[in-house]
Amino acid sequence: DQQVKQNSPSLSVQEGRISILNCDYTNSMFDYFLWYKKYPAEGPTFLISISSIKDKNEDGRFTVFLNKSAKHLSLHIVPSQPGDSAVYFCAASAFRYKYIFGTGTRLKVLA
Amino acid sequence: DAGITQSPRHKVTETGTPVTLRCHQTENHRYMYWYRQDPGHGLRLIHYSYGVKDTDKGEVSDGYSVSRSKTEDFLLTLESATSSQTSVYFCAISDVTGKGTDTQYFGPGTRLTVL
Numbered sequence: 001d002q003q004v005k006q007n008s009p010s011l012s013v014q015e016g017r018i019s020i021l022n023c024d025y026t027n028s029m030f031d032y033f034l035w036y037k038k039y040p041a042e043g044p045t046f047l048i049s050i051s052s053i054k055d056k057n058e059d060g061r062f063t064v065f066l067n068k069s070a071k072h073l074s075l076h077i078v079p080s081q082p083g084d085s086a087v088y089f090c091a092a093s094a095f096r097y098k099y100i101f102g103t104g105t106r107l108k109v110l111a
Numbered sequence: 112d113a114g115i116t117q118s119p120r121h122k123v124t125e126t127g128t129p130v131t132l133r134c135h136q137t138e139n140h141r142y143m144y145w146y147r148q149d150p151g152h153g154l155r156l157i158h159y160s161y162g163v164k165d166t167d168k169g170e171v172s173d174g175y176s177v178s179r180s181k182t183e184d185f186l187l188t189l190e191s192a193t194s195s196q197t198s199v200y201f202c203a204i205s206d207v208t209g210k211g212t213d214t215q216y217f218g219p220g221t222r223l224t225v226l
Contacts, residue, residue, distance in 0.1 A: 043217030
C-alpha cells in the first residue's frame with residue numbers, strides 16, 4: 001500500500017517554463033512534507049518543506065503548495081533551468097523523525 | 112553539506128556472503144537511517160536509529176540488521192546477501208527538534224551488486 005504516490009514517472013519541460021511535480025498521499029496523519037532533488041550517482045538533497053499549518057511555501061524559484069482536503073501537494077519550479085533536470089522525491093511524515101517517500105518523478109528541462 | 116560518508120561506495124559480492132555497509136557522520140545528529148533505492152519503488156526505509164544502541168525497523172527490514180555503538184556510526188549488515196538485495200543504499204541523518212525543517216540529510220550512497 002503506497003501511502004505517498006508520485007503518479008508521473010517523468011516530465012519534460014522547456015527551459016524558462018514552469019515545471020509542476022505532483023504528489024498524493026493517503027494518510028491523513030501526515031503533517032509535514034519535504035521535497036528532495038536527486039542527481040545520478042549522488043544522494044538526495046533537500047529542496048523545500050511545508051507544514052500542514054500552511055498551504056504554500058516559497059524559496060526562490062521553488063514553491064510548494066499543499067491541499068490538505070485533497071491530500072495533494074505540488075512543487076512548482078519557475079523558471080525551469082537545465083540544471084533542474086533530476087529526479088524529484090516527495091516525502092511525508094506524521095512524526096518528523098520518520099518519512100515515507102514517493103517513487104520519484106524524473107524531470108528533464110529541455111534547452 | 113552535512114558531514115556524512117558511506118563506505119564502501121561500490122561493492123560486488125556473491126549470494127550467501129555477509130556484507131556490512133558503514134555510515135559515518137560528523138554532525139552529532141541523533142537519528143540515523145538506512146534506505147534502499149530501487150526503480151519503481153523510490154526510497155524505502157530499512158532500519159533507523161534514534162540513539163546509541165536504539166534501533167527500529169522500517170518498511171523493508173527483512174534480511175537486514177543494524178547496529179549503532181557510537182553516535183557517529185551506523186552499520187547495516189546483510190547476513191547472507193541475496194540477489195534481491197542488489198540496490199543502491201543511502202544513509203541519512205536527522206536532528207529532529209520540531210523547530211526547524213527537521214529534514215534528513217543523505218550520504219552519497221553505496222551501490223551493492225549481489226551476483
